Amino acid sequence: MAVTHLLDEVTDWVRQNICSEIMLKVPPSDDEAATDAGYEYKRIHPAAFTLFVPAKDKMPPSVLSPIPSVCVRLIDGSDNLATDTGTVQIQLNFSAWSTGVHGKDVVLPNPDNALEPLAWTGEEADAFFRKSGGGWRDAWNFLDLALRKVESVTNIAGYVIDRSVPVTFGPLAEQESIPDFYPFWFSWMQFTLKYPIIRNIQDVQKFL
Secondary structure: OOHHHHHHHHHHHHHHHOHHHOOEEEOOOOHHHHHOOOOOOEEEOOEEEEOOOOOHHHOOOOOOOOOOEEEEEEEEEEEEOOOOEEEEEEEEEEEEEOOEEEHHHOEEOOOOOOOOOEEOOOHHHHHOEEEOOOOHHHHHHHHHHHHHHHOOOOEEOOEEEOOOOOOEEEEOOEOOEOOOOOOEEEEEEEEEEEEEOOOOOHHHHOOO
16 A cells, blocks of 8 residues: 555545535635625635645646645554554545625525525625625535545545544644634544555565
8 A cells, every 4th residue: 555545546535525516615816805795706616635735826727726625634644564454544624715695695495396495696686795704614514525425435445444433523723722714614524544554575575
């Protein structure tokens, strides 16, 4: 097992199975426009990065913005040579952006189909904006989706999930307090993967 290969495989799995199933707001290039009811924001599938989130000037051509995104990090790993098994702790760091509620965020009951609410449209909707700290829900909805996905499978990209180790999660914290990065929001989850160790031991090869 190569650590780089494992990280690439897990990142691809996260991109295909988690990021593809949620769309979140993208920060506008003009920060002041974020509090303007008339600005046109976009929703995109979050990007998936490995180990670190690149700066804007180092984004891959296919990635519109570093936020929203999920960063796949390796916290630590160990190889047990007595049992020929290894483990790695993987942490997913989720980021989202939201300044509040705009008109097109609001949905209305659909009298014809309760499962398909209607979008609020029209001049009143276009002019509506309410600044709020409720954007944390985007980061936690992202986390909830990831929890459902990870806890519903036995392996990720062929690496077995160690179910004897709890899946942990929480908000971004500094010195036991939750910092205010409004309008950016963050959460994380962590789990453990297992894999077999296959090595060609040099001292043994001469006897084979």
